[in-house]
Amino acid sequence: MDILLVAGLWLDGSAWDDVVPALEALGHRPVPLTLPGQGDGSASATLDDQVAAVLAAVDSASGRPMVVGHSAACTLAWLAADARPEKVAKVVLIGGFPAVDGASYAEFFALEDGVMPFPGWGPFEGPDAADLDEETRRTIASAAIPVPEGVARGVVRLTDERRFDVPVVVVCPEFTPAQAREWISEGETPELARAKHLELVDIESGHWPMVSRPAELARLLASAAADS
Numbered sequence: 245m246d247i248l249l250v251a252g253l254w255l256d257g258s259a260w261d262d263v264v265p266a267l268e269a270l271g272h273r274p275v276p277l278t279l280p281g282q283g284d285g286s287a288s289a290t291l292d293d294q295v296a297a298v299l300a301a302v303d304s305a306s307g308r309p310m311v312v313g314h315s316a317a318c319t320l321a322w323l324a325a326d327a328r329p330e331k332v333a334k335v336v337l338i339g340g341f342p343a344v345d346g347a348s349y350a351e352f353f354a355l356e357d358g359v360m361p362f363p364g365w366g367p368f369e370g371p372d373a374a375d376l377d378e379e380t381r382r383t384i385a386s387a388a389i390p391v392p393e394g395v396a397r398g399v400v401r402l403t404d405e406r407r408f409d410v411p412v413v414v415v416c417p418e419f420t421p422a423q424a425r426e427w428i429s430e431g432e433t434p435e436l437a438r439a440k441h442l443e444l445v446d447i448e449s450g451h452w453p454m455v456s457r458p459a460e461l462a463r464l465l466a467s468a469a470a471d472s
Contacts, residue, residue: 245333245469246305248324249276250298251454252315252340253350254362254388256283259314263454266462272469275309277301279320281392287359291349291398298324308333310469315451316350319343319400322407322435329406333472336465338415339451341433345402349395360396362388371418372451380455402435411441413468415461417449443468 247267251259257276267274279297281289298320302309310333313321322342325332343349353363365373365381373381414436416424421444428436436442445464449457 245472246273246275246307246309247465247469248298248301248305248309248311249274250279250311250313250317250320251276251282252313252317253352253360253391254282255314256389258283258387259452260454262458263462263465266459267466270462270466272466273306275301275305279317281395282389287390287392288394289392290394291400294320294395294398295323295327299327302328302331305331308472310334310336310465310472312336312338312465313340314338314454315340316352319349323400323402325410326402326404326407329404329410332410334411334413334468336413336415336468338453338461339417339419341414341427342435343400344434345400347400349398349400350391351396355393355396358393359390360393361390368451375450375456376452384452384455408438408440410439411443411472412436412439413443413445415453415464416444416446417453418451421446 249260257278260276264274280286280293302324311321311324318337318340319342321335325335353360424444427433447453453461
């Protein structure tokens with residue numbers, strides 16, 4: 245199966261470098277995406293540009309692909325299901341939840357000169373980054389790509405309720421499946437509350453399992469693909 249891999253803020257397609265060979269060894273075709281404005285040098289990119297890039301990958305995939313979103317890009321994966329509900333076989337959300345219609349995409353940190361730079365490790369102390377050693381932290385921070393304002397402040401638009409028919413797997417890294425179920429039941433993630441086919445799976449990692457647990461993450465993704 246084609247597995248489209250969409251990393252979160254400040255990351256490009258190289259974030260999946262250790263996951264790709266593991267997925268290939270398990271018989272799948274992983275396709276790591278480098279999004280406009282997050283790896284192509286364009287600071288003028290918008291959320292619409294990123295959505296278009298994901299949809300282009302969906303449209304060019306062999307058969308019905310599984311779309312994997314990490315962190316903020318969980319919303320991009322969900323937007324793909326909304327735009328192509330008949331084409332996307334399954335959505336996998338790693339360490340995040342989709343935004344609702346009308347919400348801003350990812351205006352989480354301060355914007356400077358038209359971009360949202362990586363804020364340093366302070367906001368991620370605790371479970372998010374507990375499994376990253378200092379060398380790994382330095383590597384991630386030095387490679388972090390500032391997110392264009394047009395992406396961070398982009399408005400999410402969801403239009404097709406057939407998205408709720410697309411199966412969803414939530415991979416729970418720095419939080420547990422039990423916590424995720426509680427958040428969903430309390431209305432904190434309304435999009436997932438309406439998903440008709442929802443599975444929650446655990447992984448013992450921080451927020452970046454593609455870096456800290458790539459082989460285990462690949463096995464989880466392969467298992468999700470096998471059930472599609």
